[in-house]
Amino acid sequence: MHRCIQCGHQEIERGTDEVVTGPVGGPSFRAVIPADICGNRDCGEAYYWGEDLQKADLAAALKLVARERLSGRAHDFCRKVAGLTFEELGRHYDVSPRRLRRLSRRQKPVPASWHKKAAAIIEALAQNLGPLPEADEI
Numbered sequence: 001m002h003r004c005i006q007c008g009h010q011e012i013e014r015g016t017d018e019v020v021t022g023p024v025g026g027p028s029f030r031a032v033i034p035a036d037i038c039g040n041r042d043c044g045e046a047y048y049w050g051e052d053l054q055k056a057d058l059a060a061a062l063k064l065v066a067r068e069r070l071s072g073r074a075h076d077f078c079r080k081v082a083g084l085t086f087e088e089l090g091r092h093y094d095v096s097p098r099r100l101r102r103l104s105r106r107q108k109p110v111p112a113s114w115h116k117k118a119a120a121i122i123e124a125l126a127q128n129l130g131p132l133p134e135a136d137e138i
């Protein structure tokens, strides 16, 4: 990036910035990720790379699946992080996409078998994407 989209300033510095994910069916998560920061101190706009934002989401999803219970909404966040449609995940779980969609709107925990499979998907993704930022629940 050569120029700040907000203010037109031409000095962009490489740095880090804090991003917040959520609320994800309850909690929100905070992570510090690499960012391009506008050098104009009155502006200070931060620009992120899609992959870094994806890693922040994935770090939050990892925290969610590690919990004792996974709410329908948190489960749906994990589905989106994995980039899966209801149809694709339904095939993987061997349940109807309709049932998945319905349960994903709830705060109530999903079945333990779904939780286990979601955890496996998210953990495999985390392995593939390499080092993740630390996601702290806020």
Ligand SMILES: [Zn+2]
Residues within 6 Å of the ligand: 004, 005, 006, 007, 008, 009, 038, 039, 040, 043, 044, 045
């Ligand atoms: Zn700027």
